[in-house]
Amino acid sequence: MAPLGITMGCPAGVGPEVIVKAFDQEVTWRERSFAVVLGDMEILKRARTRTCSTIDLSAWMPGMPLKKGTVNVYELTNLDPESVPFGVSSRLTGQASFTYVNAAIDMCLSGALSGMVTGPINKAGLRLAGIGFPGHTEILASRTGTQRFAMLLAGQRLKVVLVTIHCPLRDVPNLISVSKNLDIIELIHESLVSDFAIKSPRIAVCGLNPHAGEGGLFGDEESRIIEVAISRAREAGIDASGPYPPDTVFYFASMGRFDAVVCQYHDQGLIPFKLLHFKDGVNVTLGLPIIRTSVDHGTGYDIAGTGQADCASMVAAVRLADTMRRARSSCLDGS
Numbered sequence: 001m002a003p004l005g006i007t008m009g010c011p012a013g014v015g016p017e018v019i020v021k022a023f024d025q026e027v028t029w030r031e032r033s034f035a036v037v038l039g040d041m042e043i044l045k046r047a048r049t050r051t052c053s054t055i056d057l058s059a060w061m062p063g064m065p066l067k068k069g070t071v072n073v074y075e076l077t078n079l080d081p082e083s084v085p086f087g088v089s090s091r092l093t094g095q096a097s098f099t100y101v102n103a104a105i106d107m108c109l110s111g112a113l114s115g116m117v118t119g120p121i122n123k124a125g126l127r128l129a130g131i132g133f134p135g136h137t138e139i140l141a142s143r144t145g146t147q148r149f150a151m152l153l154a155g156q157r158l159k160v161v162l163v164t165i166h167c168p169l170r171d172v173p174n175l176i177s178v179s180k181n182l183d184i185i186e187l188i189h190e191s192l193v194s195d196f197a198i199k200s201p202r203i204a205v206c207g208l209n210p211h212a213g214e215g216g217l218f219g220d221e222e223s224r225i226i227e228v229a230i231s232r233a234r235e236a237g238i239d240a241s242g243p244y245p246p247d248t249v250f251y252f253a254s255m256g257r258f259d260a261v262v263c264q265y266h267d268q269g270l271i272p273f274k275l276l277h278f279k280d281g282v283n284v285t286l287g288l289p290i291i292r293t294s295v296d297h298g299t300g301y302d303i304a305g306t307g308q309a310d311c312a313s314m315v316a317a318v319r320l321a322d323t324m325r326r327a328r329s330s331c332l333d334g335s
Helices: 015-025 027-032 041-050 091-110 123-128 136-144 169-175 178-194 221-235 246-254 266-277 312-333
Strands: 004-007 035-039 057-059 071-075 115-118 150-154 159-162 202-206 239-244 260-263 282-286 292-295
Touching: 004 091, 004 312, 015 027, 015 035, 015 041, 015 071, 015 312, 035 041, 035 091, 041 057, 041 071, 091 115, 091 123, 091 136, 115 312, 136 282, 136 292, 150 178, 150 266, 159 178, 159 266, 178 202, 178 221, 178 260, 178 282, 202 221, 202 246, 221 239, 239 246, 246 260, 246 266, 260 266, 282 312, 292 312
Parallel strands: 004 035, 004 115, 035 071, 057 071, 115 292, 159 260, 202 239, 202 260
Antiparallel strands: 150 159, 150 282, 282 292
């Protein structure tokens, strides 16, 4: 199986640090030699020094065997650390971040990588570099020609997927159409089967309004939109149910009654998710032809270079990408 690719993220942020810490903590990763870091050797060496790590870093190029007992690094930039101060976005950091992601996408599409795990990038840096994409998801969708995609936040106790993401709350009622809800239900069902090896996923769907509308007293989006989407999903053989009151469904999901919860807007899903998985949550992009997981945090400019960054989300993101690629391989093998 081809290795996983881990993109370094913004060179001025905590991405290099959490990668170094993750490989330092997970000794078996270096022995298994199943992943390669796409980034910058000198920036990673700086992170190693700041974290007092002693792990070995080895240069790697596509086509070479991965060296065991070390961190294999595909060096795509050759930055001078003095020109990359911690916590400062620039044209240089934005372009470097974009370079790592694009290379990983190319390698995933060609089969040279079996999936990609992304370190955090900075939107301001992308803008300074003249790059029009606001973030990873839009880059990935454009480069892979994907029209139908969704954001999944995954943890051991809770998985949430969002119908609407980054939009004003006042716009949400007009954005949660039947087709959008149905698309999200179908996407999470497909992922739970192929990526998480759950043969018969149980999907809960949140209502939009308090008490899921209370029979129309607090709104009719549940009856007009959400119930229709659930009904169509069930007709297609998907075990979707609801709409459930948002103030209770997450408790039952976290206790194992459901495998995932479809949420109508960003904070409806992110608040309960981060309550349970603030440190070890993983962001997954559904609908892509390639595997992509990511840390569920930003560049951490305020603590970059201090050695304080927590690598739990990076560890979880790499583990999940590894699980997903193995699950997909098993599906293809028919096992």
